[in-house]
Amino acid sequence: METLKSAFDFSDFPRLDISIAGIIAIFLLVFPLFSHSAFAMATMIQFLMFSVYGMGWNTIGGYGGQVDLGKAQYVGIGAYTTAVLLIRWNIPFWFSMPLGVCLAMAWSFIIGYPLFRLKGHYFAIATIATSLVLMDLFSVWEFVGAARGLEISPIKYHYPDFWRLIFKKDIYYYYVILGFFFVGILYVNGFRRSRLGFQLRSIRDNEEMASSLGINVHWAKIKTYAIATAFVSVVGSFHACYIKNIEPQDTMGLDLSILIALMAMLGGAGSLWGPIIGAAVLIPLKSYLKAWLGGAAGLAGIDLVIYAVIIMLISALEPRGIWGIVEKVRRRRWQ
Amino acid sequence: MALLEVLNLTKTFGGLSANQDISFSVQEGELVGIIGPNGAGKTTLFNCISGFYPVSSGKVIFNGKNITALKAHETARRGLARTFQIYAASGDLTVIENVMVGCFMRTRSRSKAQAAAEEILNEFNLTGIGDVFVGELPVAVQKRVTMATALGSGPRLLLLDEVAAGLTPNEIEEIMANIRHIHSHLGIAVMLIEHVMELVMKVSDRVMVLDYGRKIADGPPRTVAKDPEVIKAYLGERFVREHQEML
Amino acid sequence: MDILIGSLVAGVLIGMILALVALGLTIIFGVMDIVNFAHGEFLMIGMYTGLLTAQATGIDPLLTLPVAAMVGFLLGVICYYGFIKYLVRGPMVAQLLGTFGLMLFLRNLALLIFGSEDQALHRGILIGKSFDLGMGVIVPATKLAAALLSVIAFLAIWLLMNRTKTGKALTATALNARGARYMGIPTDRMNALAWGIGGASVTMAGALLVNFWSVNPFVGILFTMIAFAIVALGGFGSVPGAFFAGLVVGMIMEIPGIWDFLTYALNWDWMANVPMTSLKYTFVYLAYFIIMVLRPRGLFGWKR
Numbered sequence: 001m002e003t004l005k006s007a008f009d010f011s012d013f014p015r016l017d018i019s020i021a022g023i024i025a026i027f028l029l030v031f032p033l034f035s036h037s038a039f040a041m042a043t044m045i046q047f048l049m050f051s052v053y054g055m056g057w058n059t060i061g062g063y064g065g066q067v068d069l070g071k072a073q074y075v076g077i078g079a080y081t082t083a084v085l086l087i088r089w090n091i092p093f094w095f096s097m098p099l100g101v102c103l104a105m106a107w108s109f110i111i112g113y114p115l116f117r118l119k120g121h122y123f124a125i126a127t128i129a130t131s132l133v134l135m136d137l138f139s140v141w142e143f144v145g146a147a148r149g150l151e152i153s154p155i156k157y158h159y160p161d162f163w164r165l166i167f168k169k170d171i172y173y174y175y176v177i178l179g180f181f182f183v184g185i186l187y188v189n190g191f192r193r194s195r196l197g198f199q200l201r202s203i204r205d206n207e208e209m210a211s212s213l214g215i216n217v218h219w220a221k222i223k224t225y226a227i228a229t230a231f232v233s234v235v236g237s238f239h240a241c242y243i244k245n246i247e248p249q250d251t252m253g254l255d256l257s258i259l260i261a262l263m264a265m266l267g268g269a270g271s272l273w274g275p276i277i278g279a280a281v282l283i284p285l286k287s288y289l290k291a292w293l294g295g296a297a298g299l300a301g302i303d304l305v306i307y308a309v310i311i312m313l314i315s316a317l318e319p320r321g322i323w324g325i326v327e328k329v330r331r332r333r334w335q
Numbered sequence: 336m337a338l339l340e341v342l343n344l345t346k347t348f349g350g351l352s353a354n355q356d357i358s359f360s361v362q363e364g365e366l367v368g369i370i371g372p373n374g375a376g377k378t379t380l381f382n383c384i385s386g387f388y389p390v391s392s393g394k395v396i397f398n399g400k401n402i403t404a405l406k407a408h409e410t411a412r413r414g415l416a417r418t419f420q421i422y423a424a425s426g427d428l429t430v431i432e433n434v435m436v437g438c439f440m441r442t443r444s445r446s447k448a449q450a451a452a453e454e455i456l457n458e459f460n461l462t463g464i465g466d467v468f469v470g471e472l473p474v475a476v477q478k479r480v481t482m483a484t485a486l487g488s489g490p491r492l493l494l495l496d497e498v499a500a501g502l503t504p505n506e507i508e509e510i511m512a513n514i515r516h517i518h519s520h521l522g523i524a525v526m527l528i529e530h531v532m533e534l535v536m537k538v539s540d541r542v543m544v545l546d547y548g549r550k551i552a553d554g555p556p557r558t559v560a561k562d563p564e565v566i567k568a569y570l571g572e573r574f575v576r577e578h579q580e581m582l
Numbered sequence: 583m584d585i586l587i588g589s590l591v592a593g594v595l596i597g598m599i600l601a602l603v604a605l606g607l608t609i610i611f612g613v614m615d616i617v618n619f620a621h622g623e624f625l626m627i628g629m630y631t632g633l634l635t636a637q638a639t640g641i642d643p644l645l646t647l648p649v650a651a652m653v654g655f656l657l658g659v660i661c662y663y664g665f666i667k668y669l670v671r672g673p674m675v676a677q678l679l680g681t682f683g684l685m686l687f688l689r690n691l692a693l694l695i696f697g698s699e700d701q702a703l704h705r706g707i708l709i710g711k712s713f714d715l716g717m718g719v720i721v722p723a724t725k726l727a728a729a730l731l732s733v734i735a736f737l738a739i740w741l742l743m744n745r746t747k748t749g750k751a752l753t754a755t756a757l758n759a760r761g762a763r764y765m766g767i768p769t770d771r772m773n774a775l776a777w778g779i780g781g782a783s784v785t786m787a788g789a790l791l792v793n794f795w796s797v798n799p800f801v802g803i804l805f806t807m808i809a810f811a812i813v814a815l816g817g818f819g820s821v822p823g824a825f826f827a828g829l830v831v832g833m834i835m836e837i838p839g840i841w842d843f844l845t846y847a848l849n850w851d852w853m854a855n856v857p858m859t860s861l862k863y864t865f866v867y868l869a870y871f872i873i874m875v876l877r878p879r880g881l882f883g884w885k886r
Contacts, residue, residue, distance in 0.1 A: 061675075125874075133871070139860060269675060305686075308686035316669050319676030
């Protein structure tokens, strides 16, 4: 009960933040009523998906300080579970999604146990390695379509199919992912002030100190890693139904893992709004740069060059991300 | 029955023995000071007792149970809290959040942890700065926050590692007030590593002296201060020989 | 039997080049405690340098080595003074983020300039020729020459690190940066030098590799991961470790060949159905993970 209450308790934020967040929430709710551009709609869905990815990453990476660069493997587990179950046995999304979460979490416990014996850089690289191993295995596994991947053919279903999450119009997908987005915010809001949330922040600061306060550092990290995994896997399942075409390279590749981590770090790791801000900046930037520059006159890659420059600037000048800048400005005003 | 009993504890690093055959006990509610020259093995002793280092041989019995093989977080859960010499509380957390991390060892509930933390801050005269980030505070206050955090975990024995090192007399006075509060008011047993003699001699019920990893003296502060072995350890053999009459 | 020996020889040869790739990473890590995720992109630049220099001037691709070394040295130094220097002040998270940014930057810049197609060398004295090592083992001459030149470059850098005063200053910085600064060693210059040497060694490896490996802008990440695996195996910061670990990882990459041999020797049908060639690099990643978990110091560990 107390946990539920604290999920809805935003009282420790300044009133300005809450008002802005409220306005944005209302905007997100009514956005589809005004916009008829398919491009804007697709971008918004991407933004929401990556916000939720980022929120998940933020639990272990931001609050826990464990730079995880292998989140894509869990996107893959979620996506493949949903796709395989739907294609082979016609099992709807709302059953396959929780099952995907369970599988992803189980896998996260198996590799999390050895993984968290490593620290810092070594940990980060090892997460990449595990993710690539799984991707390679999926690329040769005939049952899941090997390198060709899987395709959900929408013709078989009647639109709109709420059970299987097969829609023709993006607006339905929009509201589904928006629901996950709000649930995600509430969960992380409760998480950051829960016992585990406090323990993680203590671990991020100093592991010896944390263990002197009775915190089982290894176990706390594994638990949080599983929570982050659940977030990512849910969106992975959604991804399968939304994109309808999943390949190992797209759903489990390193690029996706990096993007998830970058999003959260750029916005501000370890803050509630950070991943959302990161996604809000990077996703539209990415799709608009691509639409404007990438498509035109053989300038493939220029969008990502600009993107990379922004990342480099942020990391060198303000390592706490965009939210770090906001807080800095705010504190200066205060004094 | 003693609260903490250490039996023939030995800790070696490679060929070097940092603690050699140390035995002692701490009674419920007692305040024991540990002194000794640099490198005498004081902090190593704390690390062995609290489970940060595995011991090479010997036994640590706490509250009647053998805790020798337990890890750091397990000893903490049994009521053995400690502070560190080299770092203070978490700089990225506010004062009250730090203390709450300690309090969360006893309860899952956030509101209970917060209430407990507020009470401790009150007792430590830190109420006004609850929402300040620890990294922004002066070292002396950081050290007090560290003690408050350790206290938050509700220990029966508190190991304090050089909480007064490098502080001004005024600050030492404040720390001393906090230690006295923990000891006499809350009745928690304390072990205290300290170089500031004035503090150790004033607050301790008993003082233990380590030198080269061995225990060379153990007794009331006044007796220990006069012990020739102790003086030799601190001032050197030659000094003792040449100033025999003075002592 | 010749399949097996052939695989092992191929593993050793590629391993010699990979050792040079990993050398750059281990020097930079040893001196600065920073992991350069753009390392493979340096290699990619080395490959393009070798390719384009050879195409533009018509000299033999193997002789482009000095050009690649110069480009790599400059690249490393520019990256250090222009970017890394500011990055290392921040926390580890920012360092990871930053070198990732660098990786994306170099990769996509290459995409912008060179396009996404595979490019390969077609002209050269040794290209198309092969060398008979006896016992039925025939290796491409380019591979053999590249491997031998790699060993020479590796030794040259190793001597530079161990026999010269500058090299010793570099090692001192690696062991204890603050101590080195107190002894009057200009650590900032040493860091830049480490990036320069690290960059030069990996671009040289790239120029050698391009003799028998086609290049595209995305080739980097594979070699970054391979280099990480080697450095993990050899011990972070250890130069001799990098060499031996390079050979081991070269062998790991030839597991499919060894598998073929076993399939043939044991004559088990199910073995033939395992798509081993697609899993060539999987073993490298797996090796990194297993080595790190079981032996965090690496097999020849020196630092940490």
